[in-house]
Amino acid sequence: MLTLSSDFGSPYPAAVKGVLSQKTTARVVDIGHDFPRGDVGAAAFWLREILPYYPPATHLAAIDPGVGTDRRAIVVRAGEHALVGPDNGVLYPPARALAVSTDGDLESFEIDESATETDLLEIPRGPATTDGNRTNDRSVTFHARDVFAPAAATVHETPPDRLDSIAGLSHVDMESLVKETIPTASVETDPDRARGEVLVVDDFGNVITNVPGAFLADRESIEANGRRIPVEAAFASVPPGDRLATVGEHGYVELDVNDGRGDEAFSLERGDDVVLEP
Amino acid sequence: MLTLSSDFGSPYPAAVKGVLSQKTTARVVDIGHDFPRGDVGAAAFWLREILPYYPPATHLAAIDPGVGTDRRAIVVRAGEHALVGPDNGVLYPPARALAVSTDGDLESFEIDESATETDLLEIPRGPATTDGNRTNDRSVTFHARDVFAPAAATVHETPPDRLDSIAGLSHVDMESLVKETIPTASVETDPDRARGEVLVVDDFGNVITNVPGAFLADRESIEANGRRIPVEAAFASVPPGDRLATVGEHGYVELDVNDGRGDEAFSLERGDDVVLEP
Amino acid sequence: MLTLSSDFGSPYPAAVKGVLSQKTTARVVDIGHDFPRGDVGAAAFWLREILPYYPPATHLAAIDPGVGTDRRAIVVRAGEHALVGPDNGVLYPPARALAVSTDGDLESFEIDESATETDLLEIPRGPATTDGNRTNDRSVTFHARDVFAPAAATVHETPPDRLDSIAGLSHVDMESLVKETIPTASVETDPDRARGEVLVVDDFGNVITNVPGAFLADRESIEANGRRIPVEAAFASVPPGDRLATVGEHGYVELDVNDGRGDEAFSLERGDDVVLEP
Structure with a gap:
């Protein structure tokens, strides 16, 4: 193949x-x-x-x-x-x-x-x-x-x-060889904070960050670039048009909108900085 | 396969x-x-x-x-x-x-x-x-x-x-099982009238309704949502840019434009009501 | 196959x-x-x-x-x-x-x-x-x-x-059979000049003309529809956003922009006339 x-x-x-x-x-x-x-x-x-x-x-x-x-x-x-x-x-x-x-x-x-x-x-x-x-x-x-x-x-x-x-x-x-590397987020614990960036935006408009999904564990909501959003497992857990943070299928934190485009709602594109806080 | x-x-x-x-x-x-x-x-x-x-x-x-x-x-x-x-x-x-x-x-x-x-x-x-x-x-x-x-x-x-x-x-x-059903048009005979809806708009902009193609049989023209348009078998039977009604490959009535977009010409999108009359 | x-x-x-x-x-x-x-x-x-x-x-x-x-x-x-x-x-x-x-x-x-x-x-x-x-x-x-x-x-x-x-x-x-023919450019030698047209614009926005690539041989620059542009083998030979003329993979002259759209930069679309001069 x-x-x-x-x-x-x-x-x-x-x-x-x-x-x-x-x-x-x-x-x-x-x-x-x-x-x-x-x-x-x-x-x-x-x-x-x-x-x-x-x-x-x-x-x-x-x-x-x-x-x-x-x-x-x-x-x-x-x-x-x-x-x-x-x-x-x-x-x-x-x-x-x-x-x-x-x-x-x-x-x-x-x-x-x-x-x-x-x-x-x-x-x-x-x-x-x-x-x-x-x-x-x-x-x-x-x-x-x-x-x-x-x-x-x-x-x-x-x-x-x-x-x-x-x-x-x-x-x-x-x-x-030329080594393109996928950038790594920095996750701080005191205070809790993840500083990362947007790796890609997918065709759905989902904003895929490089913050490991573990950052969302046991949290009901986070602040993403200063805006509070719920942490959910499924898109459909929030009403259509609402923002959410979730762990994508790749294991990273995604900033999304149910039935909408996360990149537009969060005004984020590839390479932009993302700061996540509890 | x-x-x-x-x-x-x-x-x-x-x-x-x-x-x-x-x-x-x-x-x-x-x-x-x-x-x-x-x-x-x-x-x-x-x-x-x-x-x-x-x-x-x-x-x-x-x-x-x-x-x-x-x-x-x-x-x-x-x-x-x-x-x-x-x-x-x-x-x-x-x-x-x-x-x-x-x-x-x-x-x-x-x-x-x-x-x-x-x-x-x-x-x-x-x-x-x-x-x-x-x-x-x-x-x-x-x-x-x-x-x-x-x-x-x-x-x-x-x-x-x-x-x-x-x-x-x-x-x-x-x-x-959850039963999504394709909605059925209502075809009345006295007076002749079909009340249906737009099932989908295809990539060409063709408006595919749920009115059975038989409604067009032996008609030279119809009124679609109040506008008179010719009934044709082929798109190229009307000049580029002109509207037509035809029986699509699926057997339903389509509202189309030759070399153009039917959805724009008829201002119709998926789910909209369609009334066809002789 | x-x-x-x-x-x-x-x-x-x-x-x-x-x-x-x-x-x-x-x-x-x-x-x-x-x-x-x-x-x-x-x-x-x-x-x-x-x-x-x-x-x-x-x-x-x-x-x-x-x-x-x-x-x-x-x-x-x-x-x-x-x-x-x-x-x-x-x-x-x-x-x-x-x-x-x-x-x-x-x-x-x-x-x-x-x-x-x-x-x-x-x-x-x-x-x-x-x-x-x-x-x-x-x-x-x-x-x-x-x-x-x-x-x-x-x-x-x-x-x-x-x-x-x-x-x-x-x-x-x-x-x-109906014979669609790909139009041929006219290449004049006294003075040097090629009169052709845009065959297609590709998904990159590259403007593919019908002028044979040989017209670019041994030239460092040409005038394309009155605008002087460099002749290069590779897109990356000019800075991002700059225009160039090159011989495309099909052997014809292309009018391109490195990391940009040639059709927009040159205001050219399929069928438009192209005149190339030394």
């Missing part, structure tokens, strides 16, 4: 899937193609939360605002999983999460983008050049299709412990 | 698919993830219209505004099909539609959500808890991933006539 | 997939369902660019503003590929692109839409008619589900060189 994540919208992911399907018959599952555009941190958060629910798979993640610059293209093996994408941090948090069950068994490789003579980057089919507008060169702006997809398919068809046998992949130190 | 329907947008459905793929290799088809948020009736309508086009399958439907409250989680077997989701009415109309070809062969079960020791709700893989923010408890707000998905995969791997052998499922009376 | 393209949004494509899955177990890949509504030329451009990245497949393309009128329903064989959809031009450019690798091996067929007794258009399952609103007749407005889907599944299950054995398909001359 392969998974595919991007900030491409539509229809570019279909070209990526075409290339994958030339080189592997494995199933391709879309994680999402509307990740916030160019936002490496938000994508890293979502992939860290979602990919661990998958069986061993090859995960292509194309959130790549630096495409065409000299940022590296990499493969990270995390236990039986592999991740393929740009070395801009987007792969680092999910790779670490996927490796937890194998005691941190991580290995990383750089893709030699000039290795066009190898199987790694081979794309057997593509548009012809008869209309004069297209060259056979790899594009500068669509590496998901022209680099990551052929590489991911080749990786997928190779046993995880044999990735170093692939011509065009060379070992690099995990420590050399 | 499994199908997946929700009002989640993106990327939450990807976590649901991850859980499914841990427990079954069956194909998963997305019916849609942008059903109107929390609108059980609209989802019930669409699923009743679409699911009968599928071969026998397990259908997971997560339109669940009461998630985390004491509404039941259920499985409904409809002939060779099974439906899994909340007992809030969303499963009832499609289950009845799927059972028509088997003379109403319906059977329903409650999922024991506390049966975490059984195969039914087992999720072999998931995020680890090392960063302190996550517990091993099932989430309160994401039952699609934590209850419906493992249950649907288990149901899918079980022969339809053996669902009662699954530990954690217990028979309940179909009559005990 | 089958691919599916439409301007339907959601959830109508799910009904199409249901019909396909009744008649074939082949995988179905979504190319996209948010092609610009009713815009045959834009869809033809995207399909011409994307489908050649696929292995041999059957491609259903339902961008069909004339559905229900007397436009023909057709099948085009292009080498080992087949395309199914309306005869409105949307299939012509991708069919020609798919046939390049087989020296223009093209063949076309009309679907006899009245051939309801044949396997070609058979749909074994569908909603029952018990609620009185539905007839067994094929819909006038949803041929993707009721004509193209059963035909595409039948075509897919037939060897490409045996399509003429399918009852309900009859040979028609390729020359008789």
Whole structure:
């Protein structure tokens, strides 16, 4: 199984899937193609939360605002999983999460983008050049299709412990990778206070903070940025349109509105500071 | 085959698919993830219209505004099909539609959500808890991933006539289920008049009413809420921007605009009254 | 493998997939369902660019503003590929692109839409008619589900060189098809100047013109509609918010903004004239 994540919208992911399907018959599952555009941190958060629910798979993640610059293209093996994408941090948090069950068994490789003579980057089919507008060169702006997809398919068809046998992949130190990290909240106990930030806002408008859900334990209400709101387990525990704090499915504190948008009610967006008090 | 329907947008459905793929290799088809948020009736309508086009399958439907409250989680077997989701009415109309070809062969079960020791709700893989923010408890707000998905995969791997052998499922009376019903129009013959309502507005802006298409038979025009419009078989029979009444693919009267939005032209939205006259 | 393209949004494509899955177990890949509504030329451009990245497949393309009128329903064989959809031009450019690798091996067929007794258009399952609103007749407005889907599944299950054995398909001359053509830019050399137009605007807001990328070769900047902008290989070569000209992955000149929308910055939309000068 392969998974595919991007900030491409539509229809570019279909070209990526075409290339994958030339080189592997494995199933391709879309994680999402509307990740916030160019936002490496938000994508890293979502992939860290979602990919661990998958069986061993090859995960292509194309959130790549630096495409065409000299940022590296990499493969990270995390236990039986592999991740393929740009070395801009987007792969680092999910790779670490996927490796937890194998005691941190991580290995990383750089893709030699000039290795066009190898199987790694081979794309057997593509548009012809008869209309004069297209060259056979790899594009500068669509590496998901022209680099990551052929590489991911080749990786997928190779046993995880044999990735170093692939011509065009060379070992690099995990420590050399760009490490996007999900910021950590600071939780103080005297007085009780959590200082964190908004990690992402989801499609419902739910404001997902980085404050661990434990902060809400045994509390009936909290002050969120100075406003008192009830602590509830379920959205429907408050009337439609009312605010609440809850522990989201990821284990963090969310600031939400039942049948409404928390981001609008709290005037919060990604990266904003959040202070929670009893 | 499994199908997946929700009002989640993106990327939450990807976590649901991850859980499914841990427990079954069956194909998963997305019916849609942008059903109107929390609108059980609209989802019930669409699923009743679409699911009968599928071969026998397990259908997971997560339109669940009461998630985390004491509404039941259920499985409904409809002939060779099974439906899994909340007992809030969303499963009832499609289950009845799927059972028509088997003379109403319906059977329903409650999922024991506390049966975490059984195969039914087992999720072999998931995020680890090392960063302190996550517990091993099932989430309160994401039952699609934590209850419906493992249950649907288990149901899918079980022969339809053996669902009662699954530990954690217990028979309940179909009559005990919440019955969302698609409202019926009243069609009067003296004088000719249909009083109905807007069932849904689709992505094109087409206004789908609950007036049976037969009302348009042999008419060249009708009055819709007091405005005279032509009756046509095809959108392109009127100029771009013009209104028309037609029989939609579901057999109901639609109020549409060729190359435009009917909801805006007629100032109608879901639930609004519609009166059609010759 | 089958691919599916439409301007339907959601959830109508799910009904199409249901019909396909009744008649074939082949995988179905979504190319996209948010092609610009009713815009045959834009869809033809995207399909011409994307489908050649696929292995041999059957491609259903339902961008069909004339559905229900007397436009023909057709099948085009292009080498080992087949395309199914309306005869409105949307299939012509991708069919020609798919046939390049087989020296223009093209063949076309009309679907006899009245051939309801044949396997070609058979749909074994569908909603029952018990609620009185539905007839067994094929819909006038949803041929993707009721004509193209059963035909595409039948075509897919037939060897490409045996399509003429399918009852309900009859040979028609390729020359008789509606030929949507992608407009060509005029490139003048004395003085240097390219006169073209905007082919499409993509989801990023990138303005894709029909000027061949070669026009940018060895230039450090150009004037686009009178405004001087740098020529760059990568978006990230200019600061966020700045304009650039680049050669897109399709080989054409794009007018873009790094981390922003080119269509807004240049005030350009599909079909607008573009003049590029040194």
